[in-house]
Every structure is written in structure tokens, then in C-alpha cells.
Amino acid sequence: MRLRSRIPFNRPSIVGREFSFIEEAFERGQLSGDGHFTKLCNARIAELAGSHAALLTHSCTAALEMAAILCDLKPGDEVIMPSFTFVSTANAVALRGATPVFVDIDPRSLNVDPERVEAAITSRTKAIFAVHYAGFPADMDRLNAIAQAKGLRVIEDAAQAMGSTYKGRPAGSLGDMAAFSFHETKNIISGEGGALTVNASDLIHRAEIIREKGTDRSRFLRGEVDKYTWVDIGSSFLPGELVAAFLFAQLEQESFIRETRLGLFNRYSDAFADLARRERIALPWHSEDVTGNGHMFYLLMRNIDDRDALIAHLREAGIIAPFHYVPLHSAPGGRRFGRTEGDLEVTQATYARLIRLPLFVTLGSEIDRVIDVTHKWLNIHA
Numbered sequence: 001m002r003l004r005s006r007i008p009f010n011r012p013s014i015v016g017r018e019f020s021f022i023e024e025a026f027e028r029g030q031l032s033g034d035g036h037f038t039k040l041c042n043a044r045i046a047e048l049a050g051s052h053a054a055l056l057t058h059s060c061t062a063a064l065e066m067a068a069i070l071c072d073l074k075p076g077d078e079v080i081m082p083s084f085t086f087v088s089t090a091n092a093v094a095l096r097g098a099t100p101v102f103v104d105i106d107p108r109s110l111n112v113d114p115e116r117v118e119a120a121i122t123s124r125t126k127a128i129f130a131v132h133y134a135g136f137p138a139d140m141d142r143l144n145a146i147a148q149a150k151g152l153r154v155i156e157d158a159a160q161a162m163g164s165t166y167k168g169r170p171a172g173s174l175g176d177m178a179a180f181s182f183h184e185t186k187n188i189i190s191g192e193g194g195a196l197t198v199n200a201s202d203l204i205h206r207a208e209i210i211r212e213k214g215t216d217r218s219r220f221l222r223g224e225v226d227k228y229t230w231v232d233i234g235s236s237f238l239p240g241e242l243v244a245a246f247l248f249a250q251l252e253q254e255s256f257i258r259e260t261r262l263g264l265f266n267r268y269s270d271a272f273a274d275l276a277r278r279e280r281i282a283l284p285w286h287s288e289d290v291t292g293n294g295h296m297f298y299l300l301m302r303n304i305d306d307r308d309a310l311i312a313h314l315r316e317a318g319i320i321a322p323f324h325y326v327p328l329h330s331a332p333g334g335r336r337f338g339r340t341e342g343d344l345e346v347t348q349a350t351y352a353r354l355i356r357l358p359l360f361v362t363l364g365s366e367i368d369r370v371i372d373v374t375h376k377w378l379n380i381h382a
């Protein structure tokens, strides 16, 4: 019997001039950060995100940590966020000694529910961290209106959302700041990597300082001051030029990557549309206000037993399809550092029901096998 090749959940790929740019970075003689390729990346990310300023970081986690510092979070302060997110959204807040307040998500968009956000606001609330799940932007107009009425900052966790839009405006331009990820599991990759876009003009100067170990080195490099010195808290949040060189080659191909992924996303949508119509499963949903970037395709099963059975069945067929976040409010860290507001039924149900299918640029015709195996199982069991 011929062994069928395994289909991973994700496979990172080279899409253009990654290796020649890495060579060029070396030839230019600067491997530390903020050189030629970092500047190119910053400009391109600012353009893609429709933002005033973009600062390359070594991860989205780092960008979220910078955002938390820029929000001036202190012990006792609260930040409202979905429980259905990656641990870094909450850690950034907990690292400042502040309290993540976990609220439920909307059952259709799987993004934070603005009504739940509003209900969770107290006199200690300082900010809202909104996650754009599966690359589909959260309801930012409503969140911004709530924030504006109470004087809160709004941060987009846009880790998954490069290239997506909300009412025609790009993800990354929709809050005071936004954090992107270029981790190898995201659309645009550099192994590890991230960026902070800063839209609130009063925060840009301090963002540069925090990223450069609390010094005004960025102003020094622009010739605005004649020496640089320690002026604020900060850390080393910037990547080296080799990472930036790789990333810039990926950024050049942003539309190719997005369109390829959207093509695969649509293949999955079409293949499962019939089962969704008969309510045997549910598929990704987004409002008319939003365009996605093909970051993720998921199925919502009827219950956790179906979820686990399909995951096991796919694994036996050599296909890796994982579930997603263990809700943060239910995790030991979430109970220790956070507070939960209201019931989180949708979050719990989504954790129990969601399966992510393989989706990456080089998936190609392997998608037929994923669809075939999944479809056959669903027709019998779901």
C-alpha cells in the first residue's frame, strides 16, 4: 500500500525573495535592528494597515506588551478582553500588574461582544483589547464608541488580521494601537515576528522609546538629538535585520498570500455549504462590514464528542486539524490573574465545538483529500 503523505495543519513557505534579501542584509553590514529592511518593513506595514506609524517587534506578544505599557496600566487597573483568545493578550496586561477582565464573544462572529464589554466597565477600566478572530475584524465602531464615552484606549489584537478590512478600513487602523503577528502560523511570516501600529498620535513618540530599551535612540538615529540616553522604562522589543529581510520578502507578496488563502477558504466554504444549510455544522460567519484574509477555516460541530471524534478520524487519515483556545478564564493563569464578567457560555461552547482545518499557501490539491475525508465522516456522523 502506498503511504499517503501527512497533511500538517500549517506548513511555512517561501513566497519570493526571502533568501536574497537575507544575503543582502548581511552584505549591507548591519545585522542588529532598525536597519535598511526594518525601515522597509515599517513603511510597508504602515501602508497595509492604514496607520500613521508601524514599529517592527520580535513578536505580537512583544507588541501587546508595548501596548500595555503605553496604556499606562498599573496594579488595580482593568482591561476588558475576550476569554477566547491567545494567552499573550492577557499576559500583556497581567505583566503590568493589571487585571484582565474576561467577557463572552458573539456566537456568530466569535469576536468580543460589545454589549458584554459595556456591561463589564467599572471605574478601574482603562482599555479594551479586541481580538480579530480568524482574521475577521471585531465590531470596532461600537467598541470605539463605548471606549470614547468612557475615555478608554482600544487596542486591536490583529495578530491574525493582516490584510482584512472593516467598513473599507484596514485592520491595524481601527483602534489607538494594533498588534500584528508574523509567527510561522500566521499569513505573513518571519518565524517569529510582530509589529505595533500606532494610530493615536500622542503615543508614537513614547512607543519608539519603549521599543528601544527606554532610550531616545530613534530620535538620535534621525539626527533629532546629538546623543541618546535613558528616558523611560522599556525593553528590547525589536528584531534583527535577518528577520526583517525575510519578512520584507513576505510583505511584498501580501496580496498573493491573501488571495491564495482566500481561494482555499472559499473551496472549504463551498464544500461544506450544504451540510451547513442543513445545520449539521456551522461555518465561519462575518458581517457585511468586514472582509477577511483567509487566515483560518473552521467547522463548528454540534458538541465536544463530535469534535473529538472528527479530530481523531482526521488524524488517522494523516490530517492534522486542531481545536483552538482553552478559554483563558477557565485556565489556572486566568483564575489567578483575571476576573470573569458574566457567564461565558458562547466561549465554552466554541471551545468545545470548533475544529480548524489545514490552510496554508502550498496546500494545493491536498485540500481535496481534507474535504473528502471530512465530508464522508460528517455525512455519516454529524
Ligand SMILES: *Cc1c(COP(=O)(O)O)cnc(C)c1O
Residues within 6 Å of the ligand: 058, 059, 060, 061, 062, 085, 086, 088, 089, 131, 157, 159, 160, 180, 181, 182, 183, 192, 193, 194
Ligand atoms: C498568534 C497570536 C498572538 C501571538 O503572536 P506571537 O507573534 O506568536 O507573539 C497573539 N494574539 C493572537 C490572537 C494570536 O493569534
